[in-house]
Amino acid sequence: MASPAARGFTTEEFENRTARLQALMREKELDAVLFTTEPNVRYFSGFFTQFWHSPTRPWFLIVPTSGKPIAVIPEIGATGMAATWVDDIRTWAAPCPEDDGISLLAAALDELPRKFGRIGATLGIESHLRMPVNNFLHLREKVASEIVDIALEIHDLRTVKSPAEIEKTREICRITNNAFDLIPNYAKTGMSEREICKQFRIDMLREGADECPYIIAGSGPDGYDSIIMGPTDRVIEHGDLLIIDTGAVRDGYFSDFDRNWAFGDASEQTKAAYRATYEATTKGFEAAKPGNTTTDIYNAMWSVLEEAGALGNDVGRIGHGLGMELTERPSHTATDNTLLRPGMVLTLEPGMNYAPGKQMVHEENIVITEDGAEWLTRRAAPELIIIK
Known part of the structure; x- marks a missing residue:
């Protein structure tokens, strides 16, 4: 059995991330960047806790134009933040609805050197504040600088993964693959989707996953019509x-891929749809190389599905970025056109409606390398597995 990837990151990793951001800040004429969401706070600080599941308290991290980040957080998190590389930690007694850290945060921002009078924050596409809107509006009134959106720039910065991040993704993909491989040993007719997925979750945890927050299932007579619901009590x-x-997690990084099985038998139409989505991942993988774009990947995969008679695709995209979050930018669509660069971790997720009310979706995880791509998942079988 392969030894698991080491947990956590070195201080050098956070120094490099912060230096990349500070170079971007100079380019965008920003005096600081404010982060309010778990992935971004964790990315630049290393602060990793399940306490983010509690929505009561807001958390803030400031990255200035030079030096280390500044944490402005509830007192309850001070000890945990002190264990990271961050040493400027300012706290308030939270929850405090009257002023939940806003005055403390505004003071920290206003004491920084002001050259451009602009503070960046992730306000735009595929981002959210994770703080009350009224508090954000109050913050804008209290700080002397303008707060501007840099969501796309932060997405782009995080898109290219370090070698250490890639190893974490590789490990959780290995764990997930091992659990998927066990399913034909126990899944059988008479079991419900929920029962099969329960055992699948147990196996992922036994293999080394920390949590399995995303497990969906769909089933039906010779096909399924939904890939975002379930598992249900429907009996196979x-x-x-x-x-x-599934999207399983180890040390804060996700896997995200699927597998398909038929029970007893499957029609030739369904088997052909499976072959088409499998072949689409092959063509997507071949197109996944530096200098190409996400749209090149899309076109390579969709051309296979079209030739196979696809009636459409309800998903809206056929792959996306992957990392600290289950889905990250970019998306494989006809218009995304994101340039592929070494270190980008992506999913290949071709899906097609192959008959009315029937979908086939196949997903694998890859990383872009200097001269092409590498599979992070062990590929599914080229033919649909029939469980007798």
């Missing part, structure tokens, strides 16, 4: 097709 019958799509 002879002739059913089952998909399980």
